[in-house]
Amino acid sequence: MIDDDDGEVAQDEADDELASYFSGRTPKIVVTTSKKASQIAYDFCDDLVSIFPNAQFAKRGPKHEMKQIIKQAVKHDFTDLMIVNEDRKALNAITLIHLPDGPSAYFKLSNYIPGKRIPGHGRTTAHNPELILNNFNTRLGHTVGRMFQALMPQVPEFEGRQVVTFHNQRDFIFVRRHRYVFKDTEKVGLQELGPKFTLKLRWLQKGTYSRDGEYEWIFKPEMETSRKRFFL
Amino acid sequence: MRIITGDETGLVKSVVFPPKVEEPKRRSKKVKQDQEGEDEKKKNEPTMILNKFGVIDKNEGVQKLCWGELNGKRHIVVARKSGKIQYLDVETGHIEREYRDENVNKESHFVGLHATEKYLITCTTSGHLSYTLLSSYNPKDTNNKTTCISSTLGPDLYVMRVHPARPHLFATGGKENDLKVYDANLLMKEKEEEKKKALVFQAKNVKNDMLDLRVKVWIHDLHFLNEEGTRIVTATHYHQVRVYETKKQRRPVSDFDVGKNPLLTLHIGVDFDHVIYTDTMSTVATVDLRRGTVGSHYKGFTGSVSDVFVTPQPSFNDDDDNKKMTKPFLTSVSLDRFLRVHEMSTQFRRIEQKVYLKQRMTAVLVDETFEFPKDEGKEQEDQEENEMWDAMETVADSDKSKSKRKRA
Numbered sequence: 001m002i003d004d005d006d007g008e009v010a011q012d013e014a015d016d017e018l019a020s021y022f023s024g025r026t027p028k029i030v031v032t033t034s035k036k037a038s039q040i041a042y043d044f045c046d047d048l049v050s051i052f053p054n055a056q057f058a059k060r061g062p063k064h065e066m067k068q069i070i071k072q073a074v075k076h077d078f079t080d081l082m083i084v085n086e087d088r089k090a091l092n093a094i095t096l097i098h099l100p101d102g103p104s105a106y107f108k109l110s111n112y113i114p115g116k117r118i119p120g121h122g123r124t125t126a127h128n129p130e131l132i133l134n135n136f137n138t139r140l141g142h143t144v145g146r147m148f149q150a151l152m153p154q155v156p157e158f159e160g161r162q163v164v165t166f167h168n169q170r171d172f173i174f175v176r177r178h179r180y181v182f183k184d185t186e187k188v189g190l191q192e193l194g195p196k197f198t199l200k201l202r203w204l205q206k207g208t209y210s211r212d213g214e215y216e217w218i219f220k221p222e223m224e225t226s227r228k229r230f231f232l
Numbered sequence: 233m234r235i236i237t238g239d240e241t242g243l244v245k246s247v248v249f250p251p252k253v254e255e256p257k258r259r260s261k262k263v264k265q266d267q268e269g270e271d272e273k274k275k276n277e278p279t280m281i282l283n284k285f286g287v288i289d290k291n292e293g294v295q296k297l298c299w300g301e302l303n304g305k306r307h308i309v310v311a312r313k314s315g316k317i318q319y320l321d322v323e324t325g326h327i328e329r330e331y332r333d334e335n336v337n338k339e340s341h342f343v344g345l346h347a348t349e350k351y352l353i354t355c356t357t358s359g360h361l362s363y364t365l366l367s368s369y370n371p372k373d374t375n376n377k378t379t380c381i382s383s384t385l386g387p388d389l390y391v392m393r394v395h396p397a398r399p400h401l402f403a404t405g406g407k408e409n410d411l412k413v414y415d416a417n418l419l420m421k422e423k424e425e426e427k428k429k430a431l432v433f434q435a436k437n438v439k440n441d442m443l444d445l446r447v448k449v450w451i452h453d454l455h456f457l458n459e460e461g462t463r464i465v466t467a468t469h470y471h472q473v474r475v476y477e478t479k480k481q482r483r484p485v486s487d488f489d490v491g492k493n494p495l496l497t498l499h500i501g502v503d504f505d506h507v508i509y510t511d512t513m514s515t516v517a518t519v520d521l522r523r524g525t526v527g528s529h530y531k532g533f534t535g536s537v538s539d540v541f542v543t544p545q546p547s548f549n550d551d552d553d554n555k556k557m558t559k560p561f562l563t564s565v566s567l568d569r570f571l572r573v574h575e576m577s578t579q580f581r582r583i584e585q586k587v588y589l590k591q592r593m594t595a596v597l598v599d600e601t602f603e604f605p606k607d608e609g610k611e612q613e614d615q616e617e618n619e620m621w622d623a624m625e626t627v628a629d630s631d632k633s634k635s636k637r638k639r640a
Contacts, residue, residue, distance in 0.1 A: 008288065008591070009590055011241075012288060139590070206592070212493070215513055215535055215536050215567070218534065219534075
């Protein structure tokens with residue numbers, strides 16, 4: 001896929017499903033887990049709730065199906081739904097669904113390290129963080145980047161000096177959280193806060209998630225024809 | 233070959249690919265190429281021509297595309313999300329005619345579009361069928377409505393297809409709405425008894441499955457397979473491909489299970505015994521209807537394929553010469569914003585062309601008769617060169633005797 005910075009794409013993005021965020025709607029996120037989750041999933045959900053302001057945790061009941069939770073989330077006016085997937089006591093994926101009829105993305109989660117285990121980590125505060133999105137160049141990258149953008153409140157609180165970074169490199173998205181301090185006009189000091197993890201996009205569906213939905217982009221191993229070809 | 237695509241933002245794009253120039257294979261070692269020479273070569277090579285018609289407006293998203301004739305000339309017929317049906321000129325994209333179908337709104341979109349010389353035939357999900365006489369168009373009226381002849385074709389229709397050789401015969405299918413074949417001539421009659429006869433064929437559901445439960449019905453696409461309109465193939469949401477023989481029995485003659493994902497579209501392949509299906513997970517493959525086997529997967533797709541066009545289209549009369557002349561191609565358009573052309577002549581099914589078209593496309597049409605405009609200047613040069621070579625004297629064999637003398 002290719003780089004682009006042209007009018008047709010801008011117009012298309014101007015009224016796609018994520019446009020309501022850009023016209024002022026504050027994000028309201030609900031985080032939940034897969035069924036029968038264990039303590040690891042709940043700890044990660046705590047971390048996610050701390051990263052995104054306006055996020056809440058909701059416990060996944062044993063009989064709550066995907067369609068029902070999407071419906072309930074839309075009913076309660078949430079803008080995003082994040083589902084943390086766990087398999088045999090290890091976290092493995094996040095499904096991010098933008099509501100009410102936005103795109104759904106499934107990311108593979110790896111290398112999760114909670115804040116406590118990072119040496120020299122700092123303490124988080126409740127200020128709205130700033131957001132950095134790096135290297136989301138292709139059209140698919142634009143869509144995913146906008147989905148992440150729609151998770152954060154539009155106006156950051158600069159006095160908090162916190163920043164959340166989504167850095168895309170070779171189709172892996174690195175999520176980090178830092179506190180910065182300007183020592184003088186040229187030097188910045190960074191202290192890592194909170195959790196760090198890596199995401200890799202597996203598929204993107206248009207519309208909210210449905211087992212029979214149409215996939216706008218799906219990763220298949222046969223696509224990996226060359227080591228230099230990336231999609232995001 | 234010219235390709236017309238329609239996308240969900242309402243743009244109609246026309247793409248023409250230049251014929252590929254075959255370079256002779258270099259057997260010698262790689263020679264360092266003159267960089268300037270290469271750049272010049274690239275400029276002189278013919279590039280793809282892309283024309284864009286229309287403005288971006290999500291409410292005018294293209295839902296269906298088909299070929300139509302107006303005044304003897306072929307036009308593109310576009311059915312849009314807002315209910316507008318437009319006849320566009322192929323070269324300029326100018327709107328020659330516009331109709332409006334009032335039955336199309338948020339809940340009810342177009343499921344079938346067909347244009348013959350006399351009629352424009354459309355159908356919506358709510359079951360409103362319109363056969364509009366093309367001659368009754370009023371150019372001064374800004375709102376030319378389509379004439380609805382029936383509104384009871386059933387709720388939740390997903391596909392309506394008109395038989396290519398018999399425009400009065402059409403079939404419909406949808407969610408919990410099994411295959412039905414109608415005769416439009418009888419539908420247009422006034423009397424109720426004659427209207428009831430319009431339903432020529434109604435399919436019966438297959439037998440209950442092994443748990444004695446009713447098998448669900450959800451038809452996504454269907455096609456007519458023979459000239460009389462008695463052989464029909466359908467593709468369902470539950471990944472089944474079924475063939476019906478209307479003269480023989482109401483239940484399907486064959487029922488094949490294909491893949492694991494809902495089938496989205498169905499298209500006739502190289503001949504009427506092969507159909508190409510697409511599903512939600514970027515699979516495009518061929519089903520052999522005689523045996524029920526799935527094969528010939530077309531690779532390279534990263535998103536689900538929304539529409540496919542096979543050229544040449546097999547016709548009911550045996551056009552053997554025609555078929556041998558044109559190479560078979562599969563043109564496809566998908567949600568990952570790419571237009572791809574696969575070649576169908578060899579077993580490798582390679583991608584011939586691939587173009588990024590920036591929008592999620594929903595429909596594709598191919599004009600096989602279009603030929604890439606040849607560079608006239610270059611042709612003249614070639615002619616002159618040939619003439620020059622012909623005019624020069626050929627070096628005769630008499631030189632051999634001279635060289636022999638020298639050696640001696």
